[in-house]
Amino acid sequence: MSGAVHEGFAYDAVVVGSGAGGAMAAYMLTKAGHRVLLLEAGRHYDPVKETPMFHTPAQAPLRGAPTPDKPFGFYDATVDGGWQVPGEPYTVAEGSEFIWWRARMLGGRTNHWGRFSLRFSPHDFKAASRDGHGADWPMDYEDLAPWYDRTEKLVGVCGNNPGLDDLPDSAPGVLQPPPKARVPELLLAAAAGKLGIPVAPMRRAVLTRPLDERQACFYATACGRGCSIGAAFQTTTSLLPMARATGRLHTITDALVRSVSLGESGRAERVTYVDRKSGENLVVAAPVVVLAASACESARILLNSHTDKLPNGLANSSGQVGRNLMDSTGANVAGHVPALEGRPRYNEDGHTSNHIFIPWWLHDAQARGELDFPRGYHFELGGGFAMPNGRQAGSDSGYGASLRASVHRHYGATVGLALRGEMLPNPSSYMEIDEHVRDRYGIAVPKFHWRWTDRELNQVAHGLKTGRRIIETMGGTVFNPNETPEEAIKKGGEIIHEVGTTRMGDNARDSVTNQWGRTWDVPNLYVMDGGVFASNPHKNCTLTIMTLAMRNAQRLADDMHKGAA
Amino acid sequence: MRRLSRREALRRSAHLAMAAGLPLGFTAATGMPGAAWAEVPMPPVTAPGYGTDPDLIHPSVPWPNTLTDAQRQLLSLLADHLLPAEGASPAASTVGVVDVVDEWVSAPYPEQVQHRQLLLAGLVWMDADAQARWQQPFAALDAQRQVQIIDSIAWPERTVPEALAMPVLFFSLLRQLVVGAYYTSPEGVAELGYIGNVPITGDYPGPTPEAMKHLRTQLAALGLEEVHV
Numbered sequence: 001m002s003g004a005v006h007e008g009f010a011y012d013a014v015v016v017g018s019g020a021g022g023a024m025a026a027y028m029l030t031k032a033g034h035r036v037l038l039l040e041a042g043r044h045y046d047p048v049k050e051t052p053m054f055h056t057p058a059q060a061p062l063r064g065a066p067t068p069d070k071p072f073g074f075y076d077a078t079v080d081g082g083w084q085v086p087g088e089p090y091t092v093a094e095g096s097e098f099i100w101w102r103a104r105m106l107g108g109r110t111n112h113w114g115r116f117s118l119r120f121s122p123h124d125f126k127a128a129s130r131d132g133h134g135a136d137w138p139m140d141y142e143d144l145a146p147w148y149d150r151t152e153k154l155v156g157v158c159g160n161n162p163g164l165d166d167l168p169d170s171a172p173g174v175l176q177p178p179p180k181a182r183v184p185e186l187l188l189a190a191a192a193g194k195l196g197i198p199v200a201p202m203r204r205a206v207l208t209r210p211l212d213e214r215q216a217c218f219y220a221t222a223c224g225r226g227c228s229i230g231a232a233f234q235t236t237t238s239l240l241p242m243a244r245a246t247g248r249l250h251t252i253t254d255a256l257v258r259s260v261s262l263g264e265s266g267r268a269e270r271v272t273y274v275d276r277k278s279g280e281n282l283v284v285a286a287p288v289v290v291l292a293a294s295a296c297e298s299a300r301i302l303l304n305s306h307t308d309k310l311p312n313g314l315a316n317s318s319g320q321v322g323r324n325l326m327d328s329t330g331a332n333v334a335g336h337v338p339a340l341e342g343r344p345r346y347n348e349d350g351h352t353s354n355h356i357f358i359p360w361w362l363h364d365a366q367a368r369g370e371l372d373f374p375r376g377y378h379f380e381l382g383g384g385f386a387m388p389n390g391r392q393a394g395s396d397s398g399y400g401a402s403l404r405a406s407v408h409r410h411y412g413a414t415v416g417l418a419l420r421g422e423m424l425p426n427p428s429s430y431m432e433i434d435e436h437v438r439d440r441y442g443i444a445v446p447k448f449h450w451r452w453t454d455r456e457l458n459q460v461a462h463g464l465k466t467g468r469r470i471i472e473t474m475g476g477t478v479f480n481p482n483e484t485p486e487e488a489i490k491k492g493g494e495i496i497h498e499v500g501t502t503r504m505g506d507n508a509r510d511s512v513t514n515q516w517g518r519t520w521d522v523p524n525l526y527v528m529d530g531g532v533f534a535s536n537p538h539k540n541c542t543l544t545i546m547t548l549a550m551r552n553a554q555r556l557a558d559d560m561h562k563g564a565a
Numbered sequence: 566m567r568r569l570s571r572r573e574a575l576r577r578s579a580h581l582a583m584a585a586g587l588p589l590g591f592t593a594a595t596g597m598p599g600a601a602w603a604e605v606p607m608p609p610v611t612a613p614g615y616g617t618d619p620d621l622i623h624p625s626v627p628w629p630n631t632l633t634d635a636q637r638q639l640l641s642l643l644a645d646h647l648l649p650a651e652g653a654s655p656a657a658s659t660v661g662v663v664d665v666v667d668e669w670v671s672a673p674y675p676e677q678v679q680h681r682q683l684l685l686a687g688l689v690w691m692d693a694d695a696q697a698r699w700q701q702p703f704a705a706l707d708a709q710r711q712v713q714i715i716d717s718i719a720w721p722e723r724t725v726p727e728a729l730a731m732p733v734l735f736f737s738l739l740r741q742l743v744v745g746a747y748y749t750s751p752e753g754v755a756e757l758g759y760i761g762n763v764p765i766t767g768d769y770p771g772p773t774p775e776a777m778k779h780l781r782t783q784l785a786a787l788g789l790e791e792v793h794v
Contacts, residue, residue, distance in 0.1 A: 043618075052621040054762055057749040061615055061626045063665065067674045069617050074624065080617045180771030181794045183780050190789040199794055208768065218764035225621070339783035344775040349761035351769070356794050387762055388754055390745035397720050399647045399740070404654075407744060411757050475787050 002287035004037075009250040011035040012560060013288040014271050016257045016301070019108030020542050021529035022292030023235030023243070024151075024549035025556075029290075030248040032557035037284060038249060039273055041256040041293070042104030045079060047111065047236050051228040053221045056387070063390035077112040077226035077234075079105035087440035091447040098448035098492040100296060104276075106253055107236035108294065109496065110542070112224045114353060115205040115232055116380070117157045118539030119148045119547070121168050123363060127535060130367075131374045133424045133455070135324075137534040138506040138515035141168065147551040148543070149174045155233050155546065156211045158351075159203030166359040166376065167200055176208045178355065179219070182348050184340055184383035184415050185356045191473035192358060197466070202357040202380070205233035205543070214238065222352045232351075255282075258443045259305040260289055260314055260525065268525045274441040288524045288556070288565050290517075291502075292549065295531035296325070296431055299501035300446050302512075303433045313433075315502075315519035320512050322431045324500035325448070326536035329377065329421035330490035331460045333467030337476035340383070340413035348385040348412070357381055358417075360538060373458035377421030377538045379467065385412040415471060419463040422538040423456050425500055429492065450492035460485040497541045502531035517552040524565055528552055599717075600693030602731040605686045610673045630664070631671040637663050639688050640739075642704055646715055647743045654756050657747050665746035666739075680738055687735025694732070 002012050015026045018040040026036045052075050057064040060074040067074075071082040080086065081103040092098050103109050122141040128134050149171040158176040161169035178201035181189065189199040206223065207216045207230070214230030214237060223232040230237035243249040254276040263269035268289045273282055291298040299322045305314035313321055360376030388411075396406040434447035464485060468478045480488075505511025508520035517532055519525045528549040530541050559565040612628035619625075632640070644657035644666075670681040694714055695703040703711060717725070718732040719740075725733055747753040772780070784791055 050621060052624075055621070055624070056754075056762065058751065060624050061619075062669060062672060062677070063745060063749045067614065067672075067676075069614050069674075070619070074615075074619070075621060082617070086617055177768070179769040183772050183776050186772075186780055186791065186794075187783065187789075189792040189794055190784055190787075193792045194789055199792060201794060217769075218766070219769045220762050220764055339787060343779045344773060345758040345760060346773045346776050347761045347763070347765070347770075348772075385759055385761065388748040388757055388759055390749050391741075392748040392753075392757075393741045393744035396740065396744070397722055397737075399715060399719050400649060401651060403740070403744070404648060404651060407748065408757065473787075473789070 004285035004287050006037055006250065006252075006284055009035070009037065011037040011250065011287070013037070013290060014039060014284060014286045015290045015292060016271070017041075017108060017292040017294065017297070017529065018106050018235060018240060018251070019110050019292065019294065019529070020235065020545045021549040022290070023107070023110070023239040024546045025290045025292055025528045025553040026249055027239040027243040028550055028553035029557050030243045030246040032554070032561070033248070034557055034560055035248045036243070036250070038251040039255040039257055039271070040106050040108075040251060040253045041276070041297075042079060042106060042108070042253065044253045045105040045107055045111065045236055047077070047226040047234060048228050051077070051226040053225070053228050057389055065390055072112070072224060075222070075225045077224065078103045078109075081105075088445070089437060089439060090445050091434045091437050093447060093449045096448060096450040096492070098450040100446075100448065100493050100498070101496045102294070102297075106251070107234050107240065110234040111226045111236060113234075113542055114540065115223055116540040117152065117155070117159075117203045117205045117543040118359075118378070119152075119168055119170070120144075120537045120539055120544055121166050123166070124535065124537040124539075127375065133374050135425070135503065135505060135510070135534045138504055138511075144547060144551065147547045151543065151547040151550050154550075155205050155238070155543075156207040156214065157203050157205050157543070158208045159201050162198075162200045164198060164200060164359055164361075165363055166361070166378075175203070178202070179208060179350050181356050182350055182384055183343060184337075184412070185354065185381055187337065187339060187474055188381050188383070188415060188417075188470065189356060191470045194473055195469060197358055197470070198361050199356045199358055202354050204351065204353065206351045207231045213241070217351050219347070219351060220349050256441065256443075257293065257301055258441070259301060260286065260291075261305065262314070262522065266522065268522050274443070276441075279441060286524075288526070288560065290526045290528050290553070290556070292527070292529040294529055295498050295501045296446055298527055298529055298531045299431060300433065302502065304444055315512055315521045315525055317521050318508060318510055318512060320503060320510060322501050324425040324503050325429045325431055325498060326423045326425055326500045326533070327493050328495040328497040328536065328538060328540070329419065329423050329452075329456045329460055330495040331419045331463055331485070331488040332416055333419070333464055333471065333478065334414060334416035335471035335476040335478040336410065337413050337415055337471065337474050339475050340415070341409050343412065345385060349387075354381045371462065373455050373462065375422035375424065375455070375459065375538070377419050377459055377463055379463070380418040380420065381415070382418065383412075383415035415474070415476065417467040417470065419460065419467065420495065420538050420540065421456070421459045421463065423536055424453070425535070426451060426453050431501060448492070452489055452492070457485045457489065460489050464488055497530075497536065499530035499533035499536050499541055502527045503534050504532040505534060516555050517548065526552065526556060599728060600690055600697045601728060602690055603686065603693075604682070605689055607682065607685065610671070610678055610681070612671070612673050614673050626668055628671055628673055630667040632667045636685070636688055637667065639691060639704060640666055642711075643691070643715075643739060644743045646711065647740055648747050655752055657743055660747060660750040660752045662743050662746040662750070666742045669742055680742075683731075683735050683738050687732060687739065690732050690735065
């Protein structure tokens with residue numbers, strides 16, 4: 001026991017953040033017998049009581065349409081956040097475009113995420129050695145594979161093992177059965193097939209079989225609202241209650257961490273946070289600190305922990321904190337498909353997101369130098385008889401009987417392919433602290449710098465061309481056939497996959513942590529969120545955040561038992 | 566609902582103006598005198614939004630509806646031109662569409678405030694155009710004359726005189742709002758045949774045999790082979 005006590009709760013470690021990384025770290029540490037003080041910047045949140053299951057657009061203000069208060073629509077789970085958090089601004093450098101999604105709630109962004117859970121492949125860990133771009137990871141796929149299995153089993157991921165090189169097999173018995181593909185997906189799959197492009201069941205953190213206290217999906221009501229039955233994974237129905245059940249977790253909500261301070265020995269000793277309700281600054285002792293506040297929040301804490309001795313911030317002798325900021329590339333291709341008009345109705349909700357997707361299929365072509373961009377992408381496939389949402393008019397014109405007929409013709413006959421691709425780090429994409437702007441608590445805010453390079457734009461160009469060919473092969477009409485990659489690519493931050501700001505590596509000169517998430521500079525300070533990513537493969541980051549946090553928190557738990565943390 | 570940004574509105578009206586080249590105040594279709602578009606002065610919307618942490622289980626609208634009875638009556642009439650009763654489907658005005666539009670244009674958010682300007686100016690224009698052509702408000706016209714005005718602004722893909730650029734934008738916005746409201750009402754959802762949002766016990770059943778038969782017919786027509794995933 002470390003001797004640290006908060007309101008009668010003696011603890012061994014402070015974990016900052018209750019999202020994917022923080023909740024997993026808290027779960028692993030408490031399960032291993034350690035006592036954890038968890039600091040969450042947002043309010044308490046209970047999906048069982050607060051999720052608007054089955055609510056319809058007709059029940060919501062503005063039919064549920066997005067507003068600045070709720071940018072993903074009224075029913076989106078996000079509390080006190082979105083692209084702006086009231087009273088907590090950020091700035092963006094002139095000439096840059098970057099947007100930053102935050103939530104201020106227990107469980108963070110896991111309450112609304114897409115649940116896509118694609119493990120990285122062997123290609124992804126040593127890509128820099130292969131093509132010279134960015135940085136290698138300080139471990140191999142084989143090191144992480146058993147941890148992916150354990151994470152997928154614990155989280156509950158549906159999918160299968162189709163044996164594709166971009167989609168490594170999970171161990172037998174790990175994945176839950178995927179749901180059946182639906183008609184628009186089968187048509188997309190057939191068109192892709194004609195072009196030699198494979199499809200596979202999407203792997204999603206959605207239960208198709210019950211798991212511990214959580215129920216299997218009942219195939220209704222969108223996952224982005226959160227899931228009161230626990231079928232769609234979020235830490236508030238899984239890792240956090242499981243950690244709490246050990247009796248070794250104590251959570252403080254509305255606790256926005258502003259800095260970590262070192263003692264004489266060079267070890268982290270104190271964490272200072274603002275109680276968002278009172279505005280008061282409070283300090284807790286810190287035997288071990290795990291930062292998992294999200295890539296940019298954790299980097300902000302480190303940079304804001306600067307002292308006279310450490311003017312560049314804490315754990316930043318490499319100068320890499322805030323650097324290497326990456327998101328995924330994003331772009332959409334959509335079109336109208338006459339073959340899907342007037343088809344027989346059935347319940348096409350499924351698990352409310354894509355059941356199948358197109359994994360990256362051109363590793364070989366890339367290796368042969370046939371592509372003008374270095375890294376891959378995948379397509380998430382959309383379309384179907386979705387719950388009407390207020391956008392039924394589309395681009396229809398006219399009125400009366402012809403308008404009604406047109407609405408019917410379009411319903412269920414639109415398909416979309418959402419590209420998600422790998423971005424490489426570049427020197428113009430990073431975050432720093434804007435000393436001129438403070439949030440309502442007086443904490444200096446992040447300032448973002450952003451630029452896409454030709455590597456990303458050429459990749460998007462390839463994706464647009466491919467997506468259009470797929471829609472045309474279905475006999476469809478593409479909505480924006482002349483959109484350029486520059487027009488189509490989403491803004492920096494918009495895909496909400498920001499990573500890399502505290503990257504891991506195999507030496508202290510050009511990375512912030514070692515492969516175990518332990519900062520090179522401060523022995524009892526760890527980072528366990530997306531900040532540690534050495535690169536940002538196109539396979540949505542959350543599963544790998546959780547996998548790294550599981551592996552590295554287990555290591556930390558072992559070290560703590562040995563007194564070596 | 567689909568956004569019609571100010572930039573898009575300006576782009577479209579500029580495009581339409583270039584394509585037209587007719588003097589203001591005349592309609593291409595009839596050569597008859599029509600009304601000029603006029604902005605409607607409006608006090609700022611000061612009502613609160615629902616905030617960043619609204620009660621999702623018991624949703625409520627914190628801002629009041631603001632349209633006048635006369636505006637609502639004209640909206641109701643136009644909504645029923647857009648989606649009249651047809652077969653078993655009710656007319657738009659009977660499923661709460663006017664309330665939804667009123668709520669929409671009374672909201673304090675930037676997009677809705679923009680829509681408010683376009684919509685209220687459009688309602689004024691409808692009556693002004695009716696007055697200019699036939700010296701009567703729109704509602705007093707017979708159905709044929711009402712349709713004549715609507716026809717002049719209902720087809721954004723057609724070339725219209727510059728004077729009608731803004732009325733066309735107005736009517737496109739109205740169409741978006743009315744259609745969106747109608748097909749999210751229980752009656753509209755039923756008409757489209759959406760049958761989800763109900764819990765399913767056991768595995769997701771996937772497409773019905775009829776749906777698969779239809780798909781296979783389409784695949785054959787397109788020369789595509791079914792892929793088994």
